[in-house]
Amino acid sequence: MIDVRRAEGVAEILVNHPPVNALGRGVRAGLLHAISKADADPAVKAIVIRCEGRTFFAGADISEFGQPQVAPSLADIIVALEGAGKPVVAAIHGNALGGGLELALGCHYRIATKAARLGLPEVKLGILPGAGGTQRLPRLVGVPKALEMVVFGSPIDAVEAQNLGLVDAHVEDDSQLARRAQDFAGAVAARPLPAPVSRRQVMLEDAREDPEIFARFREVHARALKSLAAPNACISAIEAAVAGPFAEGLAFERELFLRLVATEESRALRHLFFAERTAAKIDDMPLDTPVLPIRRVGIVGAGTMGIGIAMNFLTAGVPVTLVEREQKPLDHGVALIRRNYEASAKKGRFSQEQIDAAMALLTPSLDMEALADCDLLIEAVFELMNVKKDIFRRFDTIAKPGAILASNTSYLDVNEMAAVTHRPESVVGMHYFSPANVMKLLEVVRGDQTSHMVLRTVMDLAKRLGKVAVISGVCHGFIGNRMLAKRQEQAMQLVIEGALPWEVDQVLLKFGLPMGPFQMTDLAGLDVGWTRENSTGSTLKEVLCEADRRGQKNGRGFYDYDEMRNRKPSPEVVAMIEAFRARLGVTSRQIAADEIRERLLYPLVNEGALILEEGIAQRASDIDLVWINGYGWPKQTGGPMHWADAIGHETVADGLCRWRSHFGSDFRVASAFQRALV
Ligand code: CAA
Numbered sequence: 001m002i003d004v005r006r007a008e009g010v011a012e013i014l015v016n017h018p019p020v021n022a023l024g025r026g027v028r029a030g031l032l033h034a035i036s037k038a039d040a041d042p043a044v045k046a047i048v049i050r051c052e053g054r055t056f057f058a059g060a061d062i063s064e065f066g067q068p069q070v071a072p073s074l075a076d077i078i079v080a081l082e083g084a085g086k087p088v089v090a091a092i093h094g095n096a097l098g099g100g101l102e103l104a105l106g107c108h109y110r111i112a113t114k115a116a117r118l119g120l121p122e123v124k125l126g127i128l129p130g131a132g133g134t135q136r137l138p139r140l141v142g143v144p145k146a147l148e149m150v151v152f153g154s155p156i157d158a159v160e161a162q163n164l165g166l167v168d169a170h171v172e173d174d175s176q177l178a179r180r181a182q183d184f185a186g187a188v189a190a191r192p193l194p195a196p197v198s199r200r201q202v203m204l205e206d207a208r209e210d211p212e213i214f215a216r217f218r219e220v221h222a223r224a225l226k227s228l229a230a231p232n233a234c235i236s237a238i239e240a241a242v243a244g245p246f247a248e249g250l251a252f253e254r255e256l257f258l259r260l261v262a263t264e265e266s267r268a269l270r271h272l273f274f275a276e277r278t279a280a281k282i283d284d285m286p287l288d289t290p291v292l293p294i295r296r297v298g299i300v301g302a303g304t305m306g307i308g309i310a311m312n313f314l315t316a317g318v319p320v321t322l323v324e325r326e327q328k329p330l331d332h333g334v335a336l337i338r339r340n341y342e343a344s345a346k347k348g349r350f351s352q353e354q355i356d357a358a359m360a361l362l363t364p365s366l367d368m369e370a371l372a373d374c375d376l377l378i379e380a381v382f383e384l385m386n387v388k389k390d391i392f393r394r395f396d397t398i399a400k401p402g403a404i405l406a407s408n409t410s411y412l413d414v415n416e417m418a419a420v421t422h423r424p425e426s427v428v429g430m431h432y433f434s435p436a437n438v439m440k441l442l443e444v445v446r447g448d449q450t451s452h453m454v455l456r457t458v459m460d461l462a463k464r465l466g467k468v469a470v471i472s473g474v475c476h477g478f479i480g481n482r483m484l485a486k487r488q489e490q491a492m493q494l495v496i497e498g499a500l501p502w503e504v505d506q507v508l509l510k511f512g513l514p515m516g517p518f519q520m521t522d523l524a525g526l527d528v529g530w531t532r533e534n535s536t537g538s539t540l541k542e543v544l545c546e547a548d549r550r551g552q553k554n555g556r557g558f559y560d561y562d563e564m565r566n567r568k569p570s571p572e573v574v575a576m577i578e579a580f581r582a583r584l585g586v587t588s589r590q591i592a593a594d595e596i597r598e599r600l601l602y603p604l605v606n607e608g609a610l611i612l613e614e615g616i617a618q619r620a621s622d623i624d625l626v627w628i629n630g631y632g633w634p635k636q637t638g639g640p641m642h643w644a645d646a647i648g649h650e651t652v653a654d655g656l657c658r659w660r661s662h663f664g665s666d667f668r669v670a671s672a673f674q675r676a677l678v
Pocket of ligand 1: 019020022055058059060061062063074095097098100101102121122125126129130131274277278
């Protein structure tokens with residue numbers, strides 16, 4: 001795991017702990033031993049610490065969190081580095097993250113490859129850097145930059161790091177690193193030893209003269225920081241670096257770290273870290289399953305979904321052929337893609353060159369035959385089985401052998417679509433969430449006959465596109481929308497019984513979701529699947545549609561909207577709800593927030609457990625990812641399944657029993673919750 005090579009008076013400590021050289025207990029012990037030995041060896045004039053494999057240390061070993069600390073700690077290693085009587089050089093490639101960067105900050109010098117990324121992303125795990133990062137980083141890069149890097153956890157590249165003084169030199173590529181680090185160490189060995197970072201003060205002086213910088217930072221970022229514990233603790237720790245001596249700041253950082261690592265927020269975020277990495281694994285798939293090359297993608301349908309999907313590929317540099325039946329919607333789709341890019345450019349997300357490059361990859365066409373050279377064909381047309389089947393028949397005749405045929409359906413049976421082709425093994429669902437170029441979730445729907453190769457390719461592609469992909473089996477609504485349906489049903493039922501739409505929404509907003517059930521319905525449109533001819537006025541939604549209350553799109557849904565799309569409760573809707581209740585003979589009652597929350601969320605979680613039992617989802621953490629990335633479930637609770645574990649299955653089971661009479665005759669309690677009741 002740790003090898004020491006000596007040449008020309010420089011000891012190179014080489015660490016090899018795949019996959020990411022996490023600083024677990026074995027690595028820490030080996031490192032400390034090697035550093036102490038090299039420091040004590042009079043023949044060694046300088047020390048280099050370098051890693052093998054794809055990266056420098058990616059941080060502490062996250063799987064060790066929550067377990068008793070085993071010595072030596074990372075802090076012990078950093079003390080040894082700062083106390084070394086000869087210069088220590090960190091030679092960084094890949095990533096120096098979290099504890100990895102903290103270790104590098106303990107070295108006298110840092111040299112990095114141009115592509116390396118350096119950062120303190122601990123906040124994303126609900127903690128703060130626990131080995132002096134909040135104290136040393138501002139001493140090198142100054143308080144404003146340290147606040148940005150620690151509070152938001154975003155890494156920077158080596159060139160920026162060098163401009164900031166965080167690294168001392170950079171090399172063009174990985175192959176030069178060992179040699180350059182050796183030469184660099186040899187050269188600095190002849191100079192006086194620089195002061196350890198912990199003793200430097202100069203970069204703190206501006207903030208010492210302007211202590212209000214912290215209050216201003218909190219104010220400017222109030223919305224992003226919300227009530228989250230970790231980012232707020234990060235600010236306090238950096239504030240301590242400025243306010244007092246290093247040792248006190250370090251002790252304060254440690255205290256905050258220990259407090260944070262025990263929070264439910266951190267447990268939830270660590271759960272999500274591993275959930276994201278596990279989701280890509282397909283339980284029954286051989287590891288050597290090949291990945292098909294995807295050089296061109298064909299998309300049928302230039303509506304909202306089609307253009308969002310197209311943008312996803314164009315942004316990633318994959319050429320797209322976009323097919324529509326008529327010129328007008330095709331032109332409209334292409335114009336919308338350009339407009340969306342330009343709107344993003346105004347926010348600084350794209351340069352004009354990037355927009356031009358993306359648009360140059362787009363080939364609009366009115367001819368399905370243009371899809372013949374595509375490696376992946378995606379239909380994004382109306383959610384009607386017959387229409388979808390027609391498209392799949394066409395795909396089957398047009399697509400080249402081995403091409404992947406995908407449906408963007410949100411509810412329909414992918415097996416039925418596969419059955420109209422002669423190649424069901426090539427058919428898969430790719431359920432994007434709207435807007436498809438923004439939302440991170442992709443449900444990859446595995447049909448009964450979808451081949452391993454197709455699944456592997458789509459999962460790999462999703463990673464390339466920056467999506468979080470989760471495998472779902474075939475069922476109505478797949479993982480996300482099937483669970484959502486249970487929540488929406490209860491939301492409507494609660495209103496019929498006596499709650500008002502905004503009271504229901506408020507409960508979920510307070511829980512941390514970005515919108516409530518009725519805000520979501522207004523956004524999607526109340527008239528999806530509704531026609532005046534077929535309307536019977538038997539549901540509240542139909543009643544609203546009949547009164548031309550169609551949602552945000554016409555400024556009137558469950559809420560009233562102004563031109564800026566600001567919503568306010570609608571007295572007209574209150575009157576309609578009251579009339580509807582009277583028609584049903586319901587005597588309305590006051591409904592407490594606790595009942596609303598339990599009736600919205602417990603059936604949703606129960607449906608998740610059923611989905612798991614039926615094998616539709618591979619694992620509970622996949623379901624959590626669906627809700628975090630597709631519906632904005634609050635990350636700090638780890639997703640619905642993790643949340644249910646945290647509040648206790650007995651609590652959920654009790655709630656399900658308490659409200660069972662409201663859940664309809666076909667309601668089934670999942671065995672996970674039945675067990676909790678025994
Ligand atoms: N601890 C334990 N395991 C880790 C890990 C870590 N810090 N970082 C990555 N891994 C594991 C992953 O779980 C994954 O395992 P499996 O193959 O078994 O699924 C494997 O390493 C590869 O990870 P990725 O799939 O993420 O690989 P990638 O090449 O896409 O990305 C990376 C590499 C950018 C380093 C990314 O893994 C990453 O961001 N890692 C976490 C970085 C981080 O948060 N560091 C801070 C840790 S906390 C800390 O250091 C506290 C402190 O102050 C002491």
